[in-house]
Amino acid sequence: MLKRRSWAEPFKIKVVEPIKMTTREFREQAIKEAGFNTFLLKSEDVYIDLLTDSGTSAMSDWQWAGMMLGDEAYAGSKNFYHMEEAIRDVYGYQHVVPTHQGRGAEHIMSKCLIKPGDIIPGNMYFTTTRLHQELAGGKFVDVIIDEAHDPLSEHPFKGNIDLDKLKHWIDQAGAAHIPYISFAGCVNMAGGQPVSMANFRAVYELCRPLGIKVMFDATRNVENAYFIQQREPGYRDKSVAEILREMSSYSDGCTMSSKKDHLVNIGGFLAMNDDDFYQQAVNMVVVYEGLHTYGGMAGRDMEALARGIREAVHDDHIRARVGQVEYLGQKLLEEGVPIVVPIGGHAVFLDAKRFYAHLPQNQFPAQALAADLYVESGVRAMERGVVSAGRNKETGDHEYPKLELVRLTIPRRVYTQAHMDITAESVIDLYEKRTQAVGLKMIFEPPYLRFFQARFERLGG
Numbered sequence: 001m002l003k004r005r006s007w008a009e010p011f012k013i014k015v016v017e018p019i020k021m022t023t024r025e026f027r028e029q030a031i032k033e034a035g036f037n038t039f040l041l042k043s044e045d046v047y048i049d050l051l052t053d054s055g056t057s058a059m060s061d062w063q064w065a066g067m068m069l070g071d072e073a074y075a076g077s078k079n080f081y082h083m084e085e086a087i088r089d090v091y092g093y094q095h096v097v098p099t100h101q102g103r104g105a106e107h108i109m110s111k112c113l114i115k116p117g118d119i120i121p122g123n124m125y126f127t128t129t130r131l132h133q134e135l136a137g138g139k140f141v142d143v144i145i146d147e148a149h150d151p152l153s154e155h156p157f158k159g160n161i162d163l164d165k166l167k168h169w170i171d172q173a174g175a176a177h178i179p180y181i182s183f184a185g186c187v188n189m190a191g192g193q194p195v196s197m198a199n200f201r202a203v204y205e206l207c208r209p210l211g212i213k214v215m216f217d218a219t220r221n222v223e224n225a226y227f228i229q230q231r232e233p234g235y236r237d238k239s240v241a242e243i244l245r246e247m248s249s250y251s252d253g254c255t256m257s258s259k260k261d262h263l264v265n266i267g268g269f270l271a272m273n274d275d276d277f278y279q280q281a282v283n284m285v286v287v288y289e290g291l292h293t294y295g296g297m298a299g300r301d302m303e304a305l306a307r308g309i310r311e312a313v314h315d316d317h318i319r320a321r322v323g324q325v326e327y328l329g330q331k332l333l334e335e336g337v338p339i340v341v342p343i344g345g346h347a348v349f350l351d352a353k354r355f356y357a358h359l360p361q362n363q364f365p366a367q368a369l370a371a372d373l374y375v376e377s378g379v380r381a382m383e384r385g386v387v388s389a390g391r392n393k394e395t396g397d398h399e400y401p402k403l404e405l406v407r408l409t410i411p412r413r414v415y416t417q418a419h420m421d422i423t424a425e426s427v428i429d430l431y432e433k434r435t436q437a438v439g440l441k442m443i444f445e446p447p448y449l450r451f452f453q454a455r456f457e458r459l460g461g
């Protein structure tokens, strides 16, 4: 018999940040004041913050050392060249346009490539990505495989594009009206579900002869590379770095929110191989972001980013990062809590439709569950359901997505296994008393990305 061997984080802790302990009465008051929207809570009132893994990573001592080497010149900062070199080495793209974060890159790419009336097929929408496509006059169409919409499907690559759906849109719109495919690794809105190498290759082979660009949303492609290593035949002996390079070879460029995989608190970029696209983008970055050698980042930010890109592809790091997410997910599965399976790369997604099965979707079950979890234990999560989906442009009614989820997002290198235990225990407690939960009513709704600022009240007071 093999003895069980535990694993632990491949780092030790050098600096600590104390967190505040609060009472249930305090939290009940705080969530009321925040309009039952976890985005409107004060961070200092949160115990374990699983709102997002965006910009919440702990940097390494090597990154912090790099922060002291910021070259804050307006033009030609050496930190930009370090960053550019890291992106060329790790991703293989020729040109780099720095931006303050991912949506800055999405904005510039959408403006450069989309003409009014264009169709942009992609593997499930992402909030800011789709909004920038629409603001540029385009229309996003979802071509992800059907399994992605089924929280119970065990498909190992639920992020894959359905080639028949894609071909349908190419026939329908004509290749000339499809500027690019918006192709994301570890699809956030599907539960952090990866794309297979075979699918990356097939989409590229379909699009290339038609002159349709394949643009990655590469925000979580390192995590995606890890899943390919673990799940796809032929990749077990390849490093995550090698797999990532192969993935990139099936694309024409990417947008990137470095606040995720790259272990920094701010930053991003647009990268591409095409010279003309680069010229256009580099001209636009000076209008919206900053000069093309900083794009909204300080020199020190770019140095931390350059180093984070290289640390992100260490196999030990990524195994522990995804392993911690799996650890939390397994604990919940063992107790029968309904979550999206397979467990994704950056987060565990509670399936609010099954968790609060008695609440109809127009009472915002996921929003209510996220609020209840905060009151229960001070753990902050995020709604990914009808509130995030927004309204239908034509009918004005809510979009009712198939997935009504609460995302427990794990920041990189920030929390320990003990924090995961506490999180699991409080979710399990809530699940045991789930029938007592009540729904919410929306009392304030902003026009764009409403989930950030919408306010709610409990039904029945």
Ligand SMILES: *Cc1c(COP(=O)(O)O)cnc(C)c1O
Residues within 6 Å of the ligand: 054, 101, 102, 103, 104, 126, 128, 129, 184, 188, 217, 219, 220, 256, 257, 258, 259, 260, 268
């Ligand atoms: C976070 C994210 C973005 C947007 O990036 P920001 O840095 O928040 O502007 C785009 N796509 C995906 C998949 C993301 O996770």
